Amino acid sequence: MFLALGPGQAQQFTPQVQEFIAVNAPSVALTDAKVIDGTGRPALLHQTVLLQNGRITQVGPVKKVKVPAGAQVINCAGKTLIPGFVMLHEHLYYTMPAGPFFNIAQMPYSFPRLYLAGGVTTIRTAGSIEPQTDLAIKRLVGEGKLIGPDMDVTAPYIEEPSMDIPALNTVKGPEDAAATTRFWADKGCTSFKMYMHATRADLAAVVREAHPRNLKITGHLCSITYREAAEIGIDNLEHGFMASADFVANKVADACEPNVRQSLLRLPQNSPEMKSLINFLVSKKVALTSTLPVFEPYTDREVVLGGGLEALIPQLQEREMATWKQNQRKDTASLRLFKKEMAWEKQFYEAGGLLVSGTDPTGAGRTVAGYANRRQLELLVEAGFTPVQAIKISTLNGAIYLGREKQIGTIEAGKQADLVLINGDLEKDIRQVRQMEIVFKNGVGFDSAKILESVKGKVGLN
Template sequence: MMRRRVAALVAAALSAPVMTPVKAQRAPVGPATRSYVKVDTNVLALTNVRVIDGTGAAARDGQSIIVRDGRIAAVGAASTTAIPAGAQVMDLAGKSVIPGLVMVHEHLYYPVGAGTYGNLTESFSRLYLAGGVTSMRTGGNMNGFAELLIAQAIARGEKPGPWIDATAPYLEGPGMGFNQVTILRDSSEARKLVEYWADQGATSFKAYMNITRDELKAAADAAHKRGLNITGHLCSVTYREAADAGIDDLEHGFFAMNDFVPGKKLDTCSGRGGAAQSMLAQADPEGAEVQALFKYLIDKKIAVTSTLTIFETFTPGRPMPPGTDVLIEPLREQFAQRYASTQRNTQSVYAKAFPKGMAMERAFAKAGGTLIVGTDPTGGGGVIAGYSNQRALELLVEAGFSPLEAIRIGTLNGATYLGRGALTGSIAAGKLADLVVIDGNPAARISDIRKVQLVFRQGVGYDPAVLIESVKGKVGLW
């Protein structure tokens, strides 16, 4: 559960020695995956590279990374780090290596119209990997078993994609009208749904906007008994009430917060949309009320997930999101029309709420809160797997974080929340070789995060260009 996973940022992992014995754990590569792989060798040396290790420490130039059987065997100065006999050597002069991105509000579905979401497990899993995502949590499930099954297939090497923490279908009460979600009637049903999906292999849970406090507590208790986390995109329950109910994480930064909406009724979704965003636009991140809420969440060790990419699509004056060219034509046109409409909306509450939401996230982290990051490919579209993950880090920098801080939020913070900080999320001897090779220096220019040349998951190097080409113009079909 969250209280155990985020108590500290795995200090032992950060102080690992330069050389350490490693256990073989290279990712399996099946026949259907082979065409996407560019590097597959037992022993690999990445030399003369700039290392941005994910801890927030300054970039180190002139480094070598030795990979053996899927794990990092050594990291150190290229001039003194021995290259093992028989290693495949890649000279990466002028390039950077960062840890694989660990993103925690992702989806394997996409809006296709009429309140319905299409199952894009095949194309999105490839795009996430191409964008540098090597680990991810799905932040709610509209596909039932599909997400659990593709997570298992990726683990077996039958399909390309990140390691997936697969979240069960949403825990939701009546009100939203989704035709792909079971509606809870009481706390007993909430507990039973958690137990059922945990038995089926789900490894996370997500509460949604019309859940009650009692249902949320029942779900949190049931999840924690299995050692699993529960997050939430809330409305009927305030952030403070959710903390009392045992939630581990709050989605969408402070855009979903309605703690300060006047007349908020218990267990009732009030203030959704305009009212909540209006309150956010007026909130003072340094004010006593907001700082008290931050402290309450921090004291209970509750993380907050930034999803600025989805809110950017609601905000006039923002650039067209990257990656929409991979969509099938009807979905591409559908979003283009929506984007044009957003730009014409001179009365949009998001014009003020979006920058204030950024400021709230920065203030929460500054107060000592644990910020993690994801993208949320829902809303009205335009948030495209892989591309949006890179954009998410750019937006964190726009919000006031340094590039090194943004990279840490997108790597080690996420890995630590998922309980995998000792395995991945930073570049250190003994960890999985989850690495991204970038043609540039994102520590100096965060926009270089888009220049991904190679993505290693457990020591196997995937070609992002081949992954993208395999789905381009088809995203929306599968």
């Protein structure tokens, strides 16, 4: 076994994990870096960041920070340091149809690795299909037996019977929803996700059970409008405004209407109705998760977002290539709605809303853990956010939502040493986020490229 010091305790790693550790010393000095610290403050040049036993102990100009004797020194000239991503719509599963049915399958080996290699040091799984597996992976990562991020595990979906998705959990009414909440809270799940056909009564039942335990509820909604959910007490809404049924004409209560997408396509980008909804959500302190990768159009864009085609098994590479070719020049409506969604997310942010980041590796199968997280940062910049803002949304804002902003989310003295070393300048070219070299979690530096290489051709197997 290999000894590595974490905050407050010694952590051990198995040989299978040790193989991918590039930096592991009690004292580390990252010198002459450009630092984008996650707070939203401007980037700082020529900075030294000191790490000691898994914590950040000092951040300051090279000329003012003294490197301790015996520290491992890493020269970061020409490179950027950012906090580890804290992303809140992640899954440990991937799109794998079951015959004619849409379905999803657990990826317990490849996805945790991909997340960490992609700079993600903390995730919330926004809905589980194998919660017992997710909880076990969380434990195994914590014990140094698997490579992966820290995890907040969400319980199985709270969804009424409606869709023929074999892996999807369902409940029958609010009493069942409440019982499900109690059961998985006792098992260690820290959040709950309402799904498309859940009713207002279901949500109210989950709120009554979860909130007294200081646990939170999010939702990919349809039957319930965003305004209704905020009134009942939901904490978070997924997919930006893409799942908002608030603009469906003559909407039937507790019914998932088929024309949500059309109502959003018809809604003007700068409509007073959207402004009113945004202001209401902000007043209720409801966070909004941006999941731009899962909605990215096909035309003139990558097959697998963030460049992860080689991560898939050959059969899935063929599937994704065929789907990509079939959709070229056929997604103009998707592009229009995608651009609107970007604008609405920016309006929410500028109104003072807590915008957080995620990727949702489901959809058609183009969204792959790790690669998509880097792509999310690029897409936020495409939406008009500065690189500094995009990093804050993807780091500190997620930590604030989780209530962990005193421990993670920024590069500041006293914080857990979760940070990413990138070979390039993100303010000059955000796509250089793909040039990750070392991902530090609890002060232990993992070799990003080596991990990615180890998972090539694995997604779809496990």
